[in-house]
Amino acid sequence: MKFCLLDADYSLDERPNVRLFGVDDKGMSVMVLDSFEPYFYALDKAGLKERLKKIKDVRKVESVGMFLGVKQKKFLRIFCERPSDVRDAVKAKTDCFEYSLNLYKRYLIDKKFYPLDWLDVKGKERKGLGFSRVVEAANIKKMPGGKAPALKIMALDIEVIDEKIVMFSVADNAGYREAVSSENEKELLERMREIFQRRDPDMVATYNGDQFDFDVISRRADANGAKLLLSRDGSPLYFRKSMWTSAAKIKGRVHIDLFAFVSRLMSQQLQSEVFTLDEVSRELLGRGKETHSMEQLERMWKSERERMEKYCLNDSELALALCGNLLPQIFALSRISGQLPFDSSRMTFGALSEWYLVRKAAEKGIMSPNPPHYAEAQARRERVPIKGGYVKEPLAGLHSNIAVFDFRSLYPSVIVSFNISPETLNEKGCENYNEVPAFKHRFCKERTGFVPAMVREILEKRAEIKKKLKAGKSAALQEQQQFGLKILANATYGMFANPNARWYSYECAESSAAYGRHYIQQAITEAGKSGFVALYGDTDSLFVKLPDERNVKTDAKKFLKRMNAKLPGVMELDLQGFYRKGLFIPQKSGNVAKKRYALLDEKGAVTVRGLEAVRRDWCDLAKNLQREVIRLVLEGREKDALETVRNAVNRVATRQIAIDEIAISTQLSRPLEQYKTKNVHSVIARKLKEAGKPAGEGTIFSYVIKKGAGSISDRAELADKVGKDDYDADYYVNNQILPAAFRILQTLGYKQEELLAGGLKKFSHG
DNA sequence: GGCCCACGGGG
DNA sequence: GGGTACGTGGGCC
Numbered sequence: 130m131k132f133c134l135l136d137a138d139y140s141l142d143e144r145p146n147v148r149l150f151g152v153d154d155k156g157m158s159v160m161v162l163d164s165f166e167p168y169f170y171a172l173d174k175a176g177l178k179e180r181l182k183k184i185k186d187v188r189k190v191e192s193v194g195m196f197l198g199v200k201q202k203k204f205l206r207i208f209c210e211r212p213s214d215v216r217d218a219v220k221a222k223t224d225c226f227e228y229s230l231n232l233y234k235r236y237l238i239d240k241k242f243y244p245l246d247w248l249d250v251k252g253k254e255r256k257g258l259g260f261s262r263v264v265e266a267a268n269i270k271k272m273p274g275g276k277a278p279a280l281k282i283m284a285l286d287i288e289v290i291d292e293k294i295v296m297f298s299v300a301d302n303a304g305y306r307e308a309v310s311s312e313n314e315k316e317l318l319e320r321m322r323e324i325f326q327r328r329d330p331d332m333v334a335t336y337n338g339d340q341f342d343f344d345v346i347s348r349r350a351d352a353n354g355a356k357l358l359l360s361r362d363g364s365p366l367y368f369r370k371s372m373w374t375s376a377a378k379i380k381g382r383v384h385i386d387l388f389a390f391v392s393r394l395m396s397q398q399l400q401s402e403v404f405t406l407d408e409v410s411r412e413l414l415g416r417g418k419e420t421h422s423m424e425q426l427e428r429m430w431k432s433e434r435e436r437m438e439k440y441c442l443n444d445s446e447l448a449l450a451l452c453g454n455l456l457p458q459i460f461a462l463s464r465i466s467g468q469l470p471f472d473s474s475r476m477t478f479g480a481l482s483e484w485y486l487v488r489k490a491a492e493k494g495i496m497s498p499n500p501p502h503y504a505e506a507q508a509r510r511e512r513v514p515i516k517g518g519y520v521k522e523p524l525a526g527l528h529s530n531i532a533v534f535d536f537r538s539l540y541p542s543v544i545v546s547f548n549i550s551p552e553t554l555n556e557k558g559c560e561n562y563n564e565v566p567a568f569k570h571r572f573c574k575e576r577t578g579f580v581p582a583m584v585r586e587i588l589e590k591r592a593e594i595k596k597k598l599k600a601g602k603s604a605a606l607q608e609q610q611q612f613g614l615k616i617l618a619n620a621t622y623g624m625f626a627n628p629n630a631r632w633y634s635y636e637c638a639e640s641s642a643a644y645g646r647h648y649i650q651q652a653i654t655e656a657g658k659s660g661f662v663a664l665y666g667d668t669d670s671l672f673v674k675l676p677d678e679r680n681v682k683t684d685a686k687k688f689l690k691r692m693n694a695k696l697p698g699v700m701e702l703d704l705q706g707f708y709r710k711g712l713f714i715p716q717k718s719g720n721v722a723k724k725r726y727a728l729l730d731e732k733g734a735v736t737v738r739g740l741e742a743v744r745r746d747w748c749d750l751a752k753n754l755q756r757e758v759i760r761l762v763l764e765g766r767e768k769d770a771l772e773t774v775r776n777a778v779n780r781v782a783t784r785q786i787a788i789d790e791i792a793i794s795t796q797l798s799r800p801l802e803q804y805k806t807k808n809v810h811s812v813i814a815r816k817l818k819e820a821g822k823p824a825g826e827g828t829i830f831s832y833v834i835k836k837g838a839g840s841i842s843d844r845a846e847l848a849d850k851v852g853k854d855d856y857d858a859d860y861y862v863n864n865q866i867l868p869a870a871f872r873i874l875q876t877l878g879y880k881q882e883e884l885l886a887g888g889l890k891k892f893s894h895g
Numbered sequence: 896g897g898c899c900c901a902c903g904g905g906g
Numbered sequence: 907g908g909g910t911a912c913g914t915g916g917g918c919c
Contacts, residue, residue: 336905341905341906343903344906345905370907370908371910372908405904500907503908741902743903772914797901805898809917840918864917866914
């Protein structure tokens with residue numbers, strides 16, 4: 130039988146088994162069981178073999194030669210059921226390695242299987258669990274090539290009112306659409322189970338399902354005593370928890386949380402810096418969604434259920450449509466890194482890079498360094514922070530006719546060009562070095578280090594693909610591949626700097642950053658010599674304009690050519706784009722204004738970076754106003770921007786405002802007793818509790834500041850209890866509207882009082 | 896000015 | 907496999 134590999138796990142039930150999940154060439158669901166013995170390595174020291182014989186769990190020992198750093202050494206490969214336990218028994222006497230790899234990861238690495246590979250399996254076939262085909266493998270081998278399989282993909286979205294599920298919707302790629310609502314939660318969950326079993330998707334897509342939908346579903350199923358079997362193997366929904374994330378897993382189906390992927394791995398590629406389903410859909414699909422406040426949804430639930438069902442279904446449809454763009458990218462990343470789509474879509478850059486290196490090291494007979502123990506990781510964390518990229522402070526204000534350059538894969542090309550690797554750092558006996566600017570570190574030139582060799586492979590593959598793309602060959606697939614390669618290459622610097630990483634190296638990270646600073650500064654200097662005004666620079670990018678009205682394009686191209694002739698190794702400066710306008714905005718505290726700007730491109734699209742009034746603790750009125758002001762300023766309509774602000778002030782003062790527009794949402798992060806200071810949260814939590822409403826960790830509410838005496842928190846009231854005549858207009862003008870608008874307009878030299886009609890210094894309607 | 900607490904996504 | 911991130915801003919005292 131041939132099947133396409135999508136997912137894997139392991140069980141130790143009767144004997145160690147790796148379970149492979151996928152679909153066959155007819156799209157039928159497949160589970161393959163393959164026995165696989167766990168093992169780990171120990172440095173072969175005198176007497177170790179004898180001692181191992183006395184340890185009960187040890188089943189088999191093999192001698193192998195592998196590289197430890199640059200030296201060939203003898204190791205023992207020790208087969209046993211629980212590598213971590215056996216390692217504890219021998220670690221005092223010798224160094225142990227690769228004892229903490231999850232069994233399915235070990236298996237995929239050793240077999241050289243990559244996700245999305247087609248595998249040919251021979252063995253005993255039987256029916257079982259919720260799979261169309263179950264095979265106990267006698268032999269599995271990799272097949273050449275093969276297309277992506279036909280997968281059943283289903284998106285899911287839920288609606289919650291008063292912390293209870295009242296509605297859910299699904300949309301699958303066979304055209305099935307359904308929204309189900311009920312006051313009876315148990316019934317709702319039963320319907321969900323039934324739909325999962327009947328539609329039987331291979332993949333389930335959500336938007337923030339890890340932290341929200343499945344978390345709520347799991348808790349509500351418990352609360353209702355409902356058995357919620359969404360999986361194929363009869364196991365319950367479970368969460369793979371890690372430090373600050375948890376990942377919802379449905380055995381036999383691959384749950385992809387699109388938000389987890391977009392916010393971790395795609396964020397830099399997107400124009401938007403807000404990763405709401407609305408914004409991401411707008412950018413990737415060209416269509417967004419209606420957004421509603423919590424209060425609006427509550428009202429809809431009471432009186433417009435059909436409309437709410439439509440709203441809910443639309444969210445599932447958007448998630449499904451996003452799969453069209455994002456799944457191929459996730460698959461490309463999995464094909465390159467060797468990590469399962471479930472994992473690769475949730476990893477950080479650093480983790481991806483590390484697993485890629487683990488795989489490559491195994492291929493080359495190199496022992497992977499161990500991840501640090503807690504104390505070691507803590508010690509690494511306590512070192513002086515590594516000095517990061519160079520930031521050229523922006524010229525605050527509005528500028529026209531802008532060109533943006535950036536180094537193509539700055540850190541990867543630095544790592545390759547200067548051979549930055551833990552083994553080449555200050556290598557003894559080496560006479561030919563690269564010397565790091567302003568540091569004493571030296572990297573041997575005589576032999577290519579492991580990390581630079583791997584990064585070079587990635588960069589070369591990417592260059593090859595880009596060549597093919599230029600030749601016009603099957604663009605979509607190539608685009609996805611080069612995206613995956615780019616992500617992986619860029620991840621390496623972050624891995625050097627990550628205290629939890631196996632190949633962590635303070636010196637390598639410090640050196641990469643030092644070279645990076647050196648070359649961006651050189652680019653800034655050279656741009657100046659070419660007649661440009663440098664507006665802003667950060668780490669690997671440079672924003673420039675010409676001091677006069679000449680068009681920037683021809684000069685930019687000339688400069689690029691000159692600059693690239695000077696750069697060493699594989700380093701290269703790219704033209705990122707041209708912009709009609711750019712607004713650089715100073716920071717509130719401190720005087721460095723990095724990472725805060727808004728750009729208007731030649732097609733009229735606005736990119737905003739680093740502005741804070743996108744958060745739910747700003748009211749909608751202030752958030753929308755800030756966006757509008759940015760857009761108007763970029764379009765050269767300062768007067769209109771000013772007028773818009775004055776209008777908003779006026780509307781607040783004359784109470785022509787819906788409460789929804791000034792409601793501020795926030796979330797309780799702890800139980801009432803644990804609040805040390807009086808603030809909006811503790812005040813509202815007490816009120817909720819007194820009214821017998823939920824007020825625990827995670828409870829979200831909206832509030833409005835009422836007029837009257839006392840502190841702001843004293844005057845906070847739940848939004849649905851405040852009437853139009855009760856809100857504090859002064860607060861909303863002075864603490865929400867003006868700060869949001871002034872943040873932008875002060876860069877153009879306006880004074881706060883100019884935003885108020887009639888030259889008032891401070892707004893007060895009293 | 897120092898501390899406390901929140902933001903991110905979802906409803 | 908996991909021993910809460912990360913940088914920043916508003917409100918309280």
